[in-house]
Amino acid sequence: MIRRGLLDTPPGELGVDIFLDDFGTGYSSLDYFRRLPAQEIKIDRTFVKDMLDDADDSMIVSAIISLSNSFKRRLVAEGIESADVTSNNERHTPGCARKGERSMIGYVTIGVSDMERAKKFYTDLLGDMGAKLLLDLGRIAFIGKSMKSPMLAVCTPFDGTPNHPGNGNMLALQPGSKEAVDTYYQKAIKLGATCDGEPGQRIPDQFYGAYVKDLDGNKLAFFHFG
Numbered sequence: 001m002i003r004r005g006l007l008d009t010p011p012g013e014l015g016v017d018i019f020l021d022d023f024g025t026g027y028s029s030l031d032y033f034r035r036l037p038a039q040e041i042k043i044d045r046t047f048v049k050d051m052l053d054d055a056d057d058s059m060i061v062s063a064i065i066s067l068s069n070s071f072k073r074r075l076v077a078e079g080i081e082s083a084d085v086t087s088n089n090e091r092h093t094p095g096c097a098r099k100g101e102r103s104m105i106g107y108v109t110i111g112v113s114d115m116e117r118a119k120k121f122y123t124d125l126l127g128d129m130g131a132k133l134l135l136d137l138g139r140i141a142f143i144g145k146s147m148k149s150p151m152l153a154v155c156t157p158f159d160g161t162p163n164h165p166g167n168g169n170m171l172a173l174q175p176g177s178k179e180a181v182d183t184y185y186q187k188a189i190k191l192g193a194t195c196d197g198e199p200g201q202r203i204p205d206q207f208y209g210a211y212v213k214d215l216d217g218n219k220l221a222f223f224h225f226g
Contacts, residue, residue: 023064040074107142107151108171111163112216115141118154121191121215125184126152129175165217172221178208181222185210188220 021042043064047057068075112118115138122143123133134151135142139158144151152171157163175184182199189195189212196219197211209223 038073040076041068042076107144107153109140109153109155110171110214110216110218111157111165112154112218113156113163114215115139115154115156117215119143121193122152122154124191125188126173163216165213165219170211170219170221172223174224175222176224178224178226181208181210181224184222185212188212188214188222193220 023041023043041064043061047060047064065075110118119133119136119141123131126143130145131143131152132145133141133143134146140153140155142151142153173184175181178199185199193212193214195211196213197209199210199222200208202209205226207223207225209221212220212222214220
């Protein structure tokens with residue numbers, strides 16, 4: 001049974017984040033969605049894994065994305081196992097790619113030339129978001145809030161060749177507001193990053209962003225929808 005004190009408490013006063021796991025199955029009713037002060041919704045993998053081949057699953061995922069956007073909830077899609085699923089979301093459920101704050105479970109890897117320098121840059125840059133060095137395996141290190149949340153991994157290339165940022169590769173970070181975009185842009189510049197696009201409204205009323213390149217030339221974006 002859900003205690004009334006929990007339902008009546010603003011999310012910021014609880015001191016913890018609340019997640020609705022396996023949304024769309026079991027006891028994850030719309031009443032819980034409406035009444036619980038949850039910050040994040042996890043779409044159950046039973047809908048995500050077959051959405052390329054099942055029109056009903058695709059429509060269900062699209063509906064959950066729209067609902068999550070309306071209630072300003074973060075969104076995680078469980079069971080994304082190929083790039084095709086992500087690109088399908090962009091084509092058929094635009095909200096998955098462009099509205100609200102959401103993430104895919106796993107990590108993003110960036111190739112670097114100096115591990116110690118890279119670890120310091122990213123832990124200093126993302127520390128205010130609650131990120132820290134979670135696991136250091138020598139050639140690769142994982143940075144984030146927890147091992148169960150999306151992470152950034154910095155590494156030296158496995159084949160021993162020099163790292164290369166690549167054309168079109170970019171790590172996009174969502175600080176939470178336009179003001180926060182400005183703050184993190186300035187912080188990155190102070191930490192030694194180079195400007196690749198000053199903060200500004202890129203798409204009227206839809207996308208605000210700033211761009212930098214880190215100490216190894218990897219492109220980063222700080223952005224806010226709206």
